[in-house]
Amino acid sequence: MHDSHSERMSRGETRAAGGLALVFAFRMLGMFMVLPVLATYGRDLSGATPALIGLAIGAYGLTQAVLQIPFGILADRIGRLPVIYVGLLVFAAGAALAANADSIWGVIAGRVLQGAGAISAAVMALLSDLTREQHRTKAMAMIGMSIGLSFAVAMVVGPVLTHLFGLAGLFWTTAGMALLGILITWLVVPRTAGPLQHRESGVARQALGPTLRHPDLLRLDFGILALHAILMASFVALPLALVEQGGLPKEQHWWVYLTALLVGFFGMVPFIIYAEKQRRMKRVLIGAVAVLLLCELYFWAFGDNLRALVLGTIVFFTAFNLLEASLPSLISKVAPAGGKGTAMGVYSTSQFLGAALGGILGGWLFQHGGLGSVFLGCSVLALLWLVIAATMREPPYVTSLRLPLDADALGDAGLVARLLAQPGITDAMVVAEESALYVKLDTQQVDRALLDGLIAPAGAAPGH
Structure with missing residues (x-):
C-alpha cells in the first residue's frame, strides 16, 4: 500500500477543506442573517407588504436555482477559481445594492443579485479536485458542518447586528464577508494541477436523465424543496408571531433562536446515530417529517404566547436539523454509482427552488390570511411530504x-x-x-x- 491510502488527511487536504468550508460559511452567513430580521425590520422599507417581504426572503433562491448547474458546468470549462471569485464578487455587489436600498424593491433586487453568485457547485468540484477519494466524505462533512454552524450563528448574530446597525449595516457586513471569502480562497486554498475529470465532483450530462427519472431521488429532491420552503415561510411568520403574540421585542429574538438551535443540534445527534447504526434511516426521516408537521399545527393552534412559541421553535429546529443532516446522506446512498455529483446538483437546485417558493408563498399567505394561514400552509406541505416519504424504499446502507x-x-x-x-x-x-x-x-x-x-x-x- 502506498501513500494514496494513508488514513490521515494531508496538510494540503486539510487546508483545502478548511479554507473552502470557511468560504462557504461566510457566504451562507450572508444568506441566512436576513432570515430572522427581514419580516420585522423590513416593514419600515417603503412599499413593503408581507408578500414583498416574503419575496425578498426567498428571492435569492430563484437565481441560485437557475444558475447552480450552469455555473458548475462553466467551472469545468474555465476552471473552478475564476467562477468562485466572480460569484463572490457578484454576491458582494448584491449585498451592496440591498444595503443602499430604501425601498423593498431595492432589497429584492439585491437578494436576486446575491443569488446569482451561485458558487456551491464550483466549490464542491474544487474540493473534489483537492482531496483524495477516501477523505472526500470527511471534507464534505466539514463543509456540511460549516453550513449548519453558519446557519446557527446567523440566527443569533442577524438580530443583534440589525439592532445595532439597521438593515443596511447587516447587508454591508454580508458584502464584507463575501470579500473576505475571496481573500481566503486566494491565500488559504491550495492551487490544483487542473480539474480532475470525475463524475462525482459535479453534474455529468450522461447522468442527468437517469437522475431525473429515479423515483427515490425525486422523493428526496421533493423533501429538500419542502424543507426549505417550510423554513422560509415559517420565517415570514415566526418573527412576527414572537413580536405580536409573544410580546418579545425584535431586539431580543436572538436568545430564542440560540436556545432552539443549541437544543436542536444536540437533540438530533442520538437520532442520527440510531438511523445509521440500526439502519433505520427511513423510520427516522418519516418521524422527523411528522414532527415538523405537528410543529406547524402547534404554532397554528397554540402559538399565542411566548412560552408556546419558544417551545415550538425548539422542537421545529430539532426536526429541521435532523432532516437537513440526513437528506444529503440519503442522496449519496441512493444515487447510482458515478451519479452522486449529478444527484447532488439536482438536489441543491431543488433546495434553492424550495427557498424561493417558501418565501413567496409564505408572504402571500400572510398578506391574505394572517399568521395562522402561513402555519397551515406549511402543515399542508409537510403532510404532502410525509405521504411521499412514506412510499420510499429503505435506502441501501452503502x-x-x-x-x-x-x-x-x-x-x-x-x-x-x-x-x-x-x-x-x-x-x-x-x-x-x-x-x-x-x-x-x-x-x-x-x-x-x-x-x-x-x-x-x-x-x-x-x-x-
Whole structure:
C-alpha cells in the first residue's frame, strides 16, 4: 500500500477543506442573517407588504436555482477559481445594492443579485479536485458542518447586528464577508494541477436523465424543496408571531433562536446515530417529517404566547436539523454509482427552488390570511411530504468508492459482472475515459482486501 491510502488527511487536504468550508460559511452567513430580521425590520422599507417581504426572503433562491448547474458546468470549462471569485464578487455587489436600498424593491433586487453568485457547485468540484477519494466524505462533512454552524450563528448574530446597525449595516457586513471569502480562497486554498475529470465532483450530462427519472431521488429532491420552503415561510411568520403574540421585542429574538438551535443540534445527534447504526434511516426521516408537521399545527393552534412559541421553535429546529443532516446522506446512498455529483446538483437546485417558493408563498399567505394561514400552509406541505416519504424504499446502507484501474483491469470484460455477483456490492460502473471504477458497497460485507482481490483478474497478483 502506498501513500494514496494513508488514513490521515494531508496538510494540503486539510487546508483545502478548511479554507473552502470557511468560504462557504461566510457566504451562507450572508444568506441566512436576513432570515430572522427581514419580516420585522423590513416593514419600515417603503412599499413593503408581507408578500414583498416574503419575496425578498426567498428571492435569492430563484437565481441560485437557475444558475447552480450552469455555473458548475462553466467551472469545468474555465476552471473552478475564476467562477468562485466572480460569484463572490457578484454576491458582494448584491449585498451592496440591498444595503443602499430604501425601498423593498431595492432589497429584492439585491437578494436576486446575491443569488446569482451561485458558487456551491464550483466549490464542491474544487474540493473534489483537492482531496483524495477516501477523505472526500470527511471534507464534505466539514463543509456540511460549516453550513449548519453558519446557519446557527446567523440566527443569533442577524438580530443583534440589525439592532445595532439597521438593515443596511447587516447587508454591508454580508458584502464584507463575501470579500473576505475571496481573500481566503486566494491565500488559504491550495492551487490544483487542473480539474480532475470525475463524475462525482459535479453534474455529468450522461447522468442527468437517469437522475431525473429515479423515483427515490425525486422523493428526496421533493423533501429538500419542502424543507426549505417550510423554513422560509415559517420565517415570514415566526418573527412576527414572537413580536405580536409573544410580546418579545425584535431586539431580543436572538436568545430564542440560540436556545432552539443549541437544543436542536444536540437533540438530533442520538437520532442520527440510531438511523445509521440500526439502519433505520427511513423510520427516522418519516418521524422527523411528522414532527415538523405537528410543529406547524402547534404554532397554528397554540402559538399565542411566548412560552408556546419558544417551545415550538425548539422542537421545529430539532426536526429541521435532523432532516437537513440526513437528506444529503440519503442522496449519496441512493444515487447510482458515478451519479452522486449529478444527484447532488439536482438536489441543491431543488433546495434553492424550495427557498424561493417558501418565501413567496409564505408572504402571500400572510398578506391574505394572517399568521395562522402561513402555519397551515406549511402543515399542508409537510403532510404532502410525509405521504411521499412514506412510499420510499429503505435506502441501501452503502459507501461509494472511486478506484483507479490499470490497463489490465480496464480491458477485463467480466469485471462489472464479477463485482455485482458479490453479496454486498449493489452497483458498479467502469468509466473508461477516467480509467476508473465507481462502486457502491456495504462495508459490513465487503472489505478493501476482498474488493482488490475481485478487481485483480484471475491469475494476476493483486498489487498496486
